[in-house]
Amino acid sequence: MNAASLPFDIERELPFPDPSFKNVFVFDHIPKCAGTSLHAMFDRDFPGYEHIESPISCISFADKVNASTCSSLYCGGHYVYGIHELLNADCKVYYITFLRNPLAVAYSLYRYGMQTKLYSYGSFVDYLFDNPYISMVRHLGGTVERAIARLENYFFIGFVEQLRESVFALGKALGISFGDIPFRNQSQNNPRTPCAHIRTETIQKYCHDFAVYEYFSGKITFPPVHARAISPTDVSATGSCRAVDDWHNGPSSKNNPTTGLKLETNDNTDDNIYTSLLLAKINAAMDDATFHFLLEGIRKGARLTISPHQVTTPERFRALFEILKTLLGKSSCDRNTCVSIEAGHLFCTLASSPYARRMGLDLDMAKRNATRFPFRHSAHFQLAQLQRQHGETENALTTLERIPPDARWTTFTNEYMANLSCRRDDPLGILEHLAPEAVTPQKRALAFLEDNFECSRRVRLAALPAGNTLIVASGPVILLEDLLASLPRDLPGQSLLLPKRNFREKYAAWDVFLFDGWFVPNHHYPWTDALLSKGFKNVVLLCSDFAALNNIQNFIDFFALLPQASIYAYMMSNIFADRHKKSLIGLRTHRQPPV
Structure with missing residues (x-):
């Protein structure tokens, strides 16, 4: 029927x-x-x-x-x-x-x-x-x-x-x-x-x-x-009754990717560096009592509400790992069911956790997830991201190619470019070599943006108000290069705030402020007073996509110290936009664009 x-x-x-x-x-x-x-x-x-x-x-x-x-x-x-x-x-x-x-x-x-x-x-x-x-x-x-x-x-x-x-x-x-x-x-x-x-x-x-x-x-x-x-x-009843007996063919696979995964029991690593990863907006820095309260709820059937950033200790990792093994042991986990979806989500949570990164388990967990659920595009996407972070850009590109064309959205293009740009001294040079199908998602999305630009409440980059401007390298290097090449040439007093790993000799002519690792908003850096004294009128943050836009609260909190500055976000899609169509999202502006 x-x-x-x-x-x-x-x-x-x-x-x-x-x-x-x-x-x-x-x-x-x-x-x-x-x-x-x-x-x-x-x-x-x-x-x-x-x-x-x-x-x-x-x-x-x-x-x-x-x-x-x-x-x-x-x-x-x-x-x-x-x-x-x-x-x-x-x-x-x-x-x-x-x-x-x-x-x-x-x-x-x-x-x-x-x-x-x-x-x-x-x-x-x-x-x-x-x-x-x-x-x-x-x-x-x-x-x-x-x-x-x-x-x-x-x-x-x-x-x-x-x-x-x-x-x-x-x-x-x-x-x-x-x-x-x-x-x-x-x-x-x-x-x-x-x-x-x-x-x-x-x-x-x-x-x-x-x-x-x-x-x-x-x-x-x-x-x-x-x-x-x-x-x-x-009314006469003419409804159909379709019952499910067995809609699937073939035996269930019982292979469990957690088998043989070694968990370290001794953890002497200082957690302070990972505590700085936790964002206040998601209450990541929770105490053990709160974590175990949530964990007990999950065991009793409540929804998983634990963020990867909260898995900072071997005890927390092991507790979620045991729940994962329970889910993987169910036959329905071999299908596209709620149990398999939750298992994949738990795989991603554990692979993205500070504890997994610290112990070298992150890439292994992501590989097991993609192997167990090869039809799940999010598993391949996370694996590609972790491979890039581990310097395996060639493997990352191969992993991305496993995602079928009809499932490639703007985030795919962003990750694809991030991997290619890691291999070049001139990141923007990759644009000449990108296959058309790799940029199609961004091109479609840009056409949609232009159709709805007034509703978006964005402003054109060319209309950025005059005044000292601070560019914050909170996104990929290729995006920084595009913004520097596209800023109005008469914009005065430009400065850079960027991670040490992204510093290049050509930036030496700029007024540069460097930080190591994750940016901590309440940390007093050696240059904090000098930066605040610049009297910036504009702060431009780099963001790859909508998710990244809503995960930069650490920078937003810091720039509360610059109440006179307008804060904008420069998105990855601008790389593919014509110069006169590049745009900014206003995060905190003193001159709101017309609606």
Whole structure:
């Protein structure tokens, strides 16, 4: 049966629910697709409904189902896909989900990030520049093909834009009557929100979420209903029932990449240097009591909320490592399931941790992650980043080539250039040798930016106000070279603040301030007083992408000591922009651009 035809044109072929099986109804909550409202409705109308908050709680619920004698059970959450592989043969699983217009999903994610302080800087346009509508597909398998194949096997697919109609159709398919939808956590796209003015024509045809959304919205239609749900007895039931028995072929791989990974038990390294890596905005410098409180919650089924920067000791590393081994031991971890996704996330967390770097485990962990989950692009991307940081630029470029062209976004181009520029004394010289497909993501994103420049609230580099300017090398050297070559020639009093490792003889003519390692905002450097006495009017920070833009709080905190200075960010995309189109993101400006 084809789930895309649900719920009106396929007659039931078997009694529903099937009395010879335990029927498990699973709401796969795609983030920002009305899940809060739907959870509230299911909790009210489904007996014994459980909200699954993590893969650990999914495993626990599966154990409960296997031991249960109930004929129908209900659960839902972000971390539910793959539960069919954890259940006994006497169970049938019916997956339910809702899709939403990708632009609305993106805005809801951006709005959530700003409200929770995950993001502090950048407009919605800046967010879309580096996050081009891939959140639904990422949740559903990572590629358009995998997402469509997965959804084709779902029992029911509804749409947030037709929520009442979808809920009514779902009730008809299930043979029950839902009450009114308890609308929660709404973010309406009214004319005052950025969604109302964003033009997406230049990138929409390349974006995975739009492909999946249009595929199913073109095949599934719902008739209108009244504001209140109608009893399913008022309309003849023609819903289809698609249960999951086994959608996968081939045996599960049981190889465990943690086997043989040596963990050092003696750690005499001074942690002070790593403490400076921890950003106050993510509360990374947590004490052991707080860490173990969070850890205990994870073991009991709470969502993983531990940052890599918090894994600073062998005890913390080992505790998360044990959770990783538990996840890898589940058969569903060999598929594209919530358990495998969480295992991959834990791999990345451990590989990026200060403890792993200190003990030389980071690259090994990243390699094991990419080997275990070769279809996961984020695993290859992290491996390439770590290979570059270890000086293995050739290996990094080979790793990046494993990411298929249709999954290469602006961050891919940034990392690709960072690796190439490491091999040259003239970083900008690599632009002449870049293959067209390597820069395509940036070119598309720049076209989108120009279509929406007014909404972005950016300013042109050429319009940078006159006055002493400090350039902070908080990004790749190639970006610094591009900015120095593009600054207005009549801009007075230019100075550089950069890491010692990036210093080059040609910078000697500048007024240069150097620092070692991670920049610590509350540290009094030998040059601090001299820098503050310069009376800078502009401070320009270098950022590779939107994520980096929101991870430079250490510099922002330091420049609170220069209250008269306007602070801007110069993004990696400028390298590919014409000179007159290069732009700055205002982080703290005394002369706001017109909206």
